[in-house]
Every structure is written in structure tokens, then in C-alpha cells.
Amino acid sequence: MSLAVELPGLSLKNPIMPASGCFGFGREYSDFYDLSILGAVIMKAATMESRFGNPTPRVAETSAGMLNAIGLQNPGVKKIIATEVPFLASFSIPIIANIAGSTIEEYRQVAKAFQHTDQVAALELNISCPNVKEGGIQFGTDPFMAQKVTEAVKEATNLPVYVKLSPNVADIVGMAKAVEKAGADGLSMINTLTGMQIHLATRKPVIANKTGGLSGPAIKPIAIRMIYEVKQHVSIPIIGMGGIMHAEDVLEFLLAGASAVAVGTANFQNPYVCKEIIEQLPHTLMQYSFSSVKEAIGKGIV
Amino acid sequence: MQQLLKIKSKQTVALDTVEMVLENKAVSQIAVPGQFLHLHVDGHMLRRPISIADADPSVHTVTILFKILGEGTRKLSTYQIGDVIDVLGPNGNGFPLVNATKNSVLIVGGGIGVPPLYYLAKKLTESGVTITAVLGFQSKEHVFYEGEFEELGKTIVVTNDGSYGETGFVTNISKEALPSIDEYYSCGPLPMLQAVKERWNNIPGYLSLEERMGCGIGACFACVIPTDDHGGYKKICQDGPVFSAEEVQLK
Structure with a gap:
């Protein structure tokens, strides 16, 4: 049973990686298991300067999911490169750096900063954060802006660039095609869906930011549908994400057209979830008559 | 674990x-x-x-x-x-247990913030510290652990509506009703903690904070609290939930 997958810049021994923002920089989860078993790791978003993020409450539970509006809190790209990247590099797994910004220029600068380390294998371009006032989703919901920021980042880096798409759009295929045309090496999809929850007792939104990004199993069918549609119109590979809890979910994403997957919200409920999925995946593939991960990619498209 | x-x-x-x-x-x-x-x-x-x-x-x-x-x-x-x-x-870090020279401690609890203070009060009295507990609840039917605290030290119960014990808020208790205090420990709703911090601002205090959490281990950054006006922060789940009163900004 081969779990290995080759993607631009990434030789993955298995297709499982923790999703950006749901695993910090790995330190806390390294207390639970040896991170070297992971296929790769996607770091929490980096911006040029440190960011405090949004006021609290920043999270709320929903049916089969959660809302979050953290607001890209991070210590800034220089500190991430100095302290967090070397820590993750000690596990000898490919590191993907998620990059964010308020302007195209900031995206370019953050991408450029990651040229100063040889320990990052790829960039994930975060044009889909719904929780910051400037940047993020404004680039991810307009194909022209998405194309511009992708081009700028591609110019600034030698690393492969995976563009993380927002599901908060009418035409996901149009977005995917726009960033492919701009030089994206791969796609990450999907980011969270913008949502809201109102607290009955206080008659106010639970999340201080009012809106938050919906994640978890509640959004999995949307992710599957979008990957399924996009896969048929682009030739670059897709890292799939959105509500993965079990190895069966991974197979479903592979069938829809993802070449690898990221596990997010599930880490909060079960800190061992990535490890458990990696251990279970060979059995699940075998159960459904696949002899490798590669064999399953896109096989659900009819 | x-x-x-x-x-x-x-x-x-x-x-x-x-x-x-x-x-x-x-x-x-x-x-x-x-x-x-x-x-x-x-x-x-x-x-x-x-x-x-x-x-x-x-x-x-x-x-x-x-x-x-x-x-x-x-x-x-x-x-x-x-x-x-x-x-x-x-998870998290507990209350620092005062050293033996500090021998009079005030415990201020509000509602469901009272429980962690019980375990604390037990440990403090075991080590010879004298405790005085002021416990606030909404009304009579919300009161719990009064007897448990009374076994450990002087206990004053306050209800917001006056249906049991003293009337009003925990911070309304007069100076005369309390012994001289070396340190205080508090847990309860944020407005109460703000009032407690203000009232006893001249003595060292420790606050246990609550917040909606994601991972609960420090990875997701859901439960942060500012420590200054320049972007400084602590994670309640990992660095707290107990902080010294000066260490954190209560909004």
C-alpha cells in the first residue's frame, strides 16, 4: 500500500497534513505525538509584522462545526522564520508556509522573506481569510485581484505556490482558472465559509468580530462539490480540506479530485486525529479496493 | 494528556x-x-x-x-x-500557592467561578494560611458550597437580589467585615473581576479567567487576553487561566 504523493515542491510520504491555523506551529501537538509521521505541515498564517488579531470571543460552536474569527494573529514572518520554522524542520517533514497580507505589496514581502530560509518547501497563499478587514478575502473573491496577487507572489519567490481558495464565491471554477493562469502551482481548497451565530440571552453575535469562518464537518459537502468541479477544469493539483474527521473523509476528498488533504478543526476535538487518520488510511483504501493513494485521485468524477 | x-x-x-x-x-x-x-x-x-x-x-x-x-x-x-x-x-497553570509568610488570604468567587477557589482554599488552609471567602451568586437558588467553605474559614455569601446573605455584589462588602488581607484570589464573571481588581488594587491578587476556547492547549489562539496596548498577549488556556492581576488587561 503506497500512501506517497508527489506534488510541486512536495514529496509527501502520506497525503495528510494539519491545516493552517488549526495546528499553530506544531509545538503544542508535538506533546501528543511525533510530528515526523505527518505528510507535511501547513503553518499558521504569517504576515509581515506581528498581529494581535481580533477581540474575543473568537470561536463559537455550531452544529457539526465551529465559527472562528482569530484575525491572523501571528508573531510576524521574521520571528516565524527565526523560531518556528527551525522547530518544525527538526521533524524532517515538508513545511508549507501560509502567507497573508493587507496589500499585494505585503504578500510579496512575506513571500520574499521566506526566501531567507531553505527549510520551507512551499507557500500557501491565503487569499481567503474572512476575518480581517483588509486583504485576505478581498483578494479571494475577485478573480482579477486573485490573479494579481498570485502573479506578484510568484515573481517574489522560487517556491511553489498553492493558492488557498475561498468558498464564498459564486464561481469557484472561475477563481481556480484565474490563479492557475497567474502561475499557481497548486490549489488549497476550501477555506471557511462566512457565518454568524447570535446569542439569545445577550441578543448579540457570539463572535466579537460579528462574523466568523465556518469550518468542520458541516462544510465538507461544499468542499467536496467545489473540488469535484474545479478538478475538471484545471491541471494543477489540489490540496483538499473542509471538515475531515476520519480516513473515510480523506478517501472522499481523493475521489473528488484532491491529491492530498489538510485536517483542521478536528485537531481541536482530538489532538491525535492526524496520527489516527494516517494509521487508518491504508485499511480504508484497501477496504474500497485501492492499492495506493494516487490510484484514488479523481476516481469519483463521473 | x-x-x-x-x-x-x-x-x-x-x-x-x-x-x-x-x-x-x-x-x-x-x-x-x-x-x-x-x-x-x-x-x-x-x-x-x-x-x-x-x-x-x-x-x-x-x-x-x-x-x-x-x-x-x-x-x-x-x-x-x-x-x-x-x-x-x-490543562493550564494553577494558582501560585502563597508562601507561609502571607497568612491572610481573601477568596472572591462569583457564580460558577466559585468551584476552582474551593480546591485552592483547601490547599491554602492545609498549609496554614487563613482564608476569608466572599462568594457571590445571582440569588438564593444559585448558592452552593457555602458549608464547604465555612469549614475552611470565614465565609460571606452575597446575592445580587438579596434573597440570601448580603445584598449586592462581592465588592460591596465593607472593609470592617473583612480581616486585614495580604493577597487575594478571584474567579468569576469579567465585570466582577474588574471590580475586584479595582477595589483591592493595593494588594497582590490572582485572577482566574474564562473564555470560549478552541483547542484548549495553546495552538488555536482563540482565548487570548491583552497584556498591554502594544500587541502583547497571553493565551488563557496555556499561560493561564490564572494570571496576576497586573499581568492582564481586563477589557
């Missing part, structure tokens, strides 16, 4: 307030006052952080109290004796 805790006993101690005694040797041995357990509730995406109200390593138990405030705690309240709860913890 992830542990399974078996429910040994369960009782309702006040309106919508449930006490559960849970069995787990390792947790009972390492739990310190102020730490919390991050409980998985069947059918719920996020865990529930619940503070530790007592621990007894001799019989391998830890006690939690929680208030039924939503679907998660309602579901948890339906768990029966013998059921097993999947828990991360004990």
Missing part, C-alpha cells in the same frame, strides 16, 4: 449547577488548584473547559462543577454514574 474519567457520583448542588466526582488516578495525582479539564461531550465539535473543584489522590478522584448554560453542558448533565468522559488535561 488525554485521559478517560469515569463518573463516580453526580448531584445537583444548586439551580442548573451539577457536581460530578470523576475517577482517574493520574489526573487526581497531578491536578493543582486553578487548572481545568477540557471535556469532550458526545456530538459536540468543541470540548468544554471546566475547572477542577477538588482532587483527592487517595481515592483517585477529581471533582468538577458546571452550570447548564447551553446544549453542551445540558448533554453533559445527562451523563450517568459509570459513564466515561474523554478529557484533555489537567
Whole structure:
């Protein structure tokens, strides 16, 4: 049973990686298991300067999911490169750096900063954060802006660039095609869906930011549908994400057209979830008559 | 660490307030006052952080109290004796236990913030510290653990509506009603903590904070609190939930 997958810049021994923002920089989860078993790791978003993020409450539970509006809190790209990247590099797994910004220029600068380390294998371009006032989703919901920021980042880096798409759009295929045309090496999809929850007792939104990004199993069918549609119109590979809890979910994403997957919200409920999925995946593939991960990619498209 | 805790006993101690005694040797041995357990509730995406109200390593138990405030705690309240709860913890850092020279401590608790202070008060009195407890509740039917605290030291109960004990807020208690105090410890709703910090601003104090949490281990940045106006912060789950009163900005 081969779990290995080759993607631009990434030789993955298995297709499982923790999703950006749901695993910090790995330190806390390294207390639970040896991170070297992971296929790769996607770091929490980096911006040029440190960011405090949004006021609290920043999270709320929903049916089969959660809302979050953290607001890209991070210590800034220089500190991430100095302290967090070397820590993750000690596990000898490919590191993907998620990059964010308020302007195209900031995206370019953050991408450029990651040229100063040889320990990052790829960039994930975060044009889909719904929780910051400037940047993020404004680039991810307009194909022209998405194309511009992708081009700028591609110019600034030698690393492969995976563009993380927002599901908060009418035409996901149009977005995917726009960033492919701009030089994206791969796609990450999907980011969270913008949502809201109102607290009955206080008659106010639970999340201080009012809106938050919906994640978890509640959004999995949307992710599957979008990957399924996009896969048929682009030739670059897709890292799939959105509500993965079990190895069966991974197979479903592979069938829809993802070449690898990221596990997010599930880490909060079960800190061992990535490890458990990696251990279970060979059995699940075998159960459904696949002899490798590669064999399953896109096989659900009819 | 992830542990399974078996429910040994369960009782309702006040309106919508449930006490559960849970069995787990390792947790009972390492739990310190102020730490919390991050409980998985069947059918719920996020865990529930619940503070530790007592621990007894001799019989391998830890006690939690929680208030039924939503679907998660309602579901948890339906768990029966013998059921097993999947828990991360004990998480966070506890209250620093005062040294022997500080011998008069004020305990100020509000509502469901009272439970962690019970375990703390027990540990403090065991080490020879004199405690005075001021416990605030909404009204008479919400009051719990008055007798438990009275066994440890002078206890004043305050209800917002005056239906039991003193009337008003915990910070209304007059100076004359309290002994001279070296340090204070407090846990309760944010407006109460703000008032407590203001009232006793001339003596060292420790506050236990609560917030909606994601991972509960420091990875997701859901439960941060500012430490200054320049972007400084602490994570409540990992760096707290107990902080010195000067260390954090209560909004």
C-alpha cells in the first residue's frame, strides 16, 4: 500500500497534513505525538509584522462545526522564520508556509522573506481569510485581484505556490482558472465559509468580530462539490480540506479530485486525529479496493 | 494528556449547577488548584473547559462543577454514574500557592467561578494560611458550597437580589467585615473581576479567567487576553487561566 504523493515542491510520504491555523506551529501537538509521521505541515498564517488579531470571543460552536474569527494573529514572518520554522524542520517533514497580507505589496514581502530560509518547501497563499478587514478575502473573491496577487507572489519567490481558495464565491471554477493562469502551482481548497451565530440571552453575535469562518464537518459537502468541479477544469493539483474527521473523509476528498488533504478543526476535538487518520488510511483504501493513494485521485468524477 | 474519567457520583448542588466526582488516578495525582479539564461531550465539535473543584489522590478522584448554560453542558448533565468522559488535561497553570509568610488570604468567587477557589482554599488552609471567602451568586437558588467553605474559614455569601446573605455584589462588602488581607484570589464573571481588581488594587491578587476556547492547549489562539496596548498577549488556556492581576488587561 503506497500512501506517497508527489506534488510541486512536495514529496509527501502520506497525503495528510494539519491545516493552517488549526495546528499553530506544531509545538503544542508535538506533546501528543511525533510530528515526523505527518505528510507535511501547513503553518499558521504569517504576515509581515506581528498581529494581535481580533477581540474575543473568537470561536463559537455550531452544529457539526465551529465559527472562528482569530484575525491572523501571528508573531510576524521574521520571528516565524527565526523560531518556528527551525522547530518544525527538526521533524524532517515538508513545511508549507501560509502567507497573508493587507496589500499585494505585503504578500510579496512575506513571500520574499521566506526566501531567507531553505527549510520551507512551499507557500500557501491565503487569499481567503474572512476575518480581517483588509486583504485576505478581498483578494479571494475577485478573480482579477486573485490573479494579481498570485502573479506578484510568484515573481517574489522560487517556491511553489498553492493558492488557498475561498468558498464564498459564486464561481469557484472561475477563481481556480484565474490563479492557475497567474502561475499557481497548486490549489488549497476550501477555506471557511462566512457565518454568524447570535446569542439569545445577550441578543448579540457570539463572535466579537460579528462574523466568523465556518469550518468542520458541516462544510465538507461544499468542499467536496467545489473540488469535484474545479478538478475538471484545471491541471494543477489540489490540496483538499473542509471538515475531515476520519480516513473515510480523506478517501472522499481523493475521489473528488484532491491529491492530498489538510485536517483542521478536528485537531481541536482530538489532538491525535492526524496520527489516527494516517494509521487508518491504508485499511480504508484497501477496504474500497485501492492499492495506493494516487490510484484514488479523481476516481469519483463521473 | 488525554485521559478517560469515569463518573463516580453526580448531584445537583444548586439551580442548573451539577457536581460530578470523576475517577482517574493520574489526573487526581497531578491536578493543582486553578487548572481545568477540557471535556469532550458526545456530538459536540468543541470540548468544554471546566475547572477542577477538588482532587483527592487517595481515592483517585477529581471533582468538577458546571452550570447548564447551553446544549453542551445540558448533554453533559445527562451523563450517568459509570459513564466515561474523554478529557484533555489537567490543562493550564494553577494558582501560585502563597508562601507561609502571607497568612491572610481573601477568596472572591462569583457564580460558577466559585468551584476552582474551593480546591485552592483547601490547599491554602492545609498549609496554614487563613482564608476569608466572599462568594457571590445571582440569588438564593444559585448558592452552593457555602458549608464547604465555612469549614475552611470565614465565609460571606452575597446575592445580587438579596434573597440570601448580603445584598449586592462581592465588592460591596465593607472593609470592617473583612480581616486585614495580604493577597487575594478571584474567579468569576469579567465585570466582577474588574471590580475586584479595582477595589483591592493595593494588594497582590490572582485572577482566574474564562473564555470560549478552541483547542484548549495553546495552538488555536482563540482565548487570548491583552497584556498591554502594544500587541502583547497571553493565551488563557496555556499561560493561564490564572494570571496576576497586573499581568492582564481586563477589557
